[in-house]
Amino acid sequence: MSRKPERTDGVERKFTKPKYLVHLTLLVAVIVMISPYLWQLATSLKTFEESVQVPPTTIPDDFYFENYSTIFEVIPFASMMGTTIAMTVGRIIGQLVVITLAAYGFARFEFPGKNLIFLVFLSVMMVPDELLIIPQYEIIQSLGWLDTLPALIVPRIFWVFGLFLLRQFFLTLPLEIEEAARIDGAGRFRTFWSVVLPLAKPGMITLAIFSCLFSWKELLWPLIVMSSPDKMPVSVGLATLRGSFFVDYPVLMAGSTLAMLPLILVFIFLQRHFIEGIATTGGKA
Amino acid sequence: MTTETQVTVPRNLSLVTAKGRKRKKRDTLAAIIFIGPMTLGLSIFYLWPLVRTFFLSFTKWGAFGGTEFTGLENYERLINDSDVWQALLVSFGYTGIVLLGIPVAIVMAVLLNQKNLKWLTGYRVLFFLPVVTMPVAAALVWRLLYNGRYGAINYILSWFGIDGPSWLTQPGLALVAIGIVGVWLLLGQQIIILLAGLQGVPRTLLESSAIDGANAVQRFRYVTLPLLTPSIFFVVVITVIGCLQMFDLVFVMLEPGNPALASTKTIVYYFYQVGFVYNDRGYAAAIAFLLMVIIFILTALQFRLQKRWVHYE
Incomplete structure (x- = not known):
């Protein structure tokens, strides 16, 4: 640092000179990345006739917004969106209660068999979902939960990845604060509730973000357990429209846009949390 | 404030052996409450299915429902x-x-x-x-x-x-x-x-x-x-x-x-x-x-x- 003044000039120039090339490359890459969205948006505003025109038009002749209402008539889009939101929120609430408690327990309590239990739990994380789906389906079936919201929410509350994430987080919290609370006479629960929980907020936000991503994108499980169109989440509802009998792309694109939008908006608002979460854990999304 | 901590800390330390066991017991009780729900849910929805899938892989869906053991046939x-x-x-x-x-x-x-x-x-x-x-x-x-x-x-x-x-x-x-x-x-x-x-x-x-x-x-x-x-x-x-x-x-x-x-x-x-x-x-x-x-x-x-x-x- 102290030597910097003599050196910076030459080195800095070496480091910064070809920036316009860097920007050119990045711009091209970014345009490639977002062009599908632009095409999607453009198509969602075309009439059906225009959408099948050869060669295709890039900008719609005139903006045909009706596709955005047609999608609600073709499929029960509103209730599907409701299911996706309810399932996402339901899971997050359940996880924040169940996982936060368990993660804290594993991070701070001493009890017989603790390490063994945690190891068994971790091994679940290594197992691909497909291995569990058939018995999970059987359980949901025997509970009479097929085609209901609990089928989408309950099994996913017990999320090992989330447990691992939050336990790691609790381990990074300084022990001294909790010890001080204990010494001042607060019990385990009191300490947890009024000292630990407020500090755990960043960890819980990361958990909620991952859960939200996972839930919004999920297809296989809801596809298997849900059968009524008006109870399906959007992912399943849109996926079932793929059949060749329905190729009204403007309507499909309107639906896709509406399905993407909420999560993208959440992301733009919580951008920093998303990126930090992925960068530190790799994300299971 | 400072005098208070000075008094409490040694007292706590001196009671480590007698109180420690009691504390550990209370810890176990707290652990059951904290970890119980997760353990139960994970066992039902993840651990049991793991065992069950393994079992199922040696069976066939019977003609009248239920499973029929078929050994290594699936494999x-x-x-x-x-x-x-x-x-x-x-x-x-x-x-x-x-x-x-x-x-x-x-x-x-x-x-x-x-x-x-x-x-x-x-x-x-x-x-x-x-x-x-x-x-x-x-x-x-x-x-x-x-x-x-x-x-x-x-x-x-x-x-x-x-x-x-x-x-x-x-x-x-x-x-x-x-x-x-x-x-x-x-x-x-x-x-x-x-x-x-x-x-x-x-x-x-x-x-x-x-x-x-x-x-x-x-x-x-x-x-x-x-x-x-x-x-x-x-x-x-x-x-x-x-x-x-x-x-x-x-x-x-x-x-x-x-x-x-x-x-x-x-x-x-x-x-x-x-x-x-x-x-x-x-x-x-x-x-x-x-x-x-x-x-x-x-x-x-x-x-x-x-x-x-x-x-x-």
Whole structure:
């Protein structure tokens, strides 16, 4: 640092000179990345006739917004969106209660068999979902939960990845604060509730973000357990429209846009949390 | 305040043995309350299913419902089922194509890691967008882009006088097309992880090698890349695990009746078909086990091979 003044000039120039090339490359890459969205948006505003025109038009002749209402008539889009939101929120609430408690327990309590239990739990994380789906389906079936919201929410509350994430987080919290609370006479629960929980907020936000991503994108499980169109989440509802009998792309694109939008908006608002979460854990999304 | 702590601390310490046991007991009680719900749920919905799938893989769905023990029959069938191996090949192919995107991610991450880069946040957000996009919706968009007649990709190709193919109806081509979507979907996530890794490369090291006369390419090759290998390794591992389980893109992009579907279904698609379309649960359980074994072996192999190319400080 102290030597910097003599050196910076030459080195800095070496480091910064070809920036316009860097920007050119990045711009091209970014345009490639977002062009599908632009095409999607453009198509969602075309009439059906225009959408099948050869060669295709890039900008719609005139903006045909009706596709955005047609999608609600073709499929029960509103209730599907409701299911996706309810399932996402339901899971997050359940996880924040169940996982936060368990993660804290594993991070701070001493009890017989603790390490063994945690190891068994971790091994679940290594197992691909497909291995569990058939018995999970059987359980949901025997509970009479097929085609209901609990089928989408309950099994996913017990999320090992989330447990691992939050336990790691609790381990990074300084022990001294909790010890001080204990010494001042607060019990385990009191300490947890009024000292630990407020500090755990960043960890819980990361958990909620991952859960939200996972839930919004999920297809296989809801596809298997849900059968009524008006109870399906959007992912399943849109996926079932793929059949060749329905190729009204403007309507499909309107639906896709509406399905993407909420999560993208959440992301733009919580951008920093998303990126930090992925960068530190790799994300299971 | 200070005197109070001075009094409490020693008292606590002196009672460690007598009170310690009592405390441990109370700890166990608290642990049951804290960990109980999770343990119960995990046992019901994850641990028990694991055991149950293993059991199911040795059974057949009986004619009148219920299961019928058939020994190794499902596994014998597995070995002789060319559809399984075909589907595995497709999954490997898809994984291979997505892995080819990692060098692109590395280049992008390095470019984004420039000191004081303008519009960094903007670039990051745009690269990351597919990661927060519902894959089903994205797959529908790409179906349109790939459309042989009025799709955007063939339209662009036509500018160069190329008569583009019908991407999604030809077996080999369909896999490549879907693989490209996979690269697009995962690139942002890979870039973010690599970018975090790059931030750990000490700038002083790069600057001193620059003073020693290394050009940008040499600095990348001999300083940045070796230090980035742990992050690259991590990206490769999670990409392989994720891609081997790909289902949604094939499900959405290749509708039933598509001539390419039969030879482009992935192993998880085949699992879904066997288990939940044909309702052959026992056989599907065996397929799931095969998949798990393959994922385990591949991951273990990567951890073993990492010694050859991953540098840890």
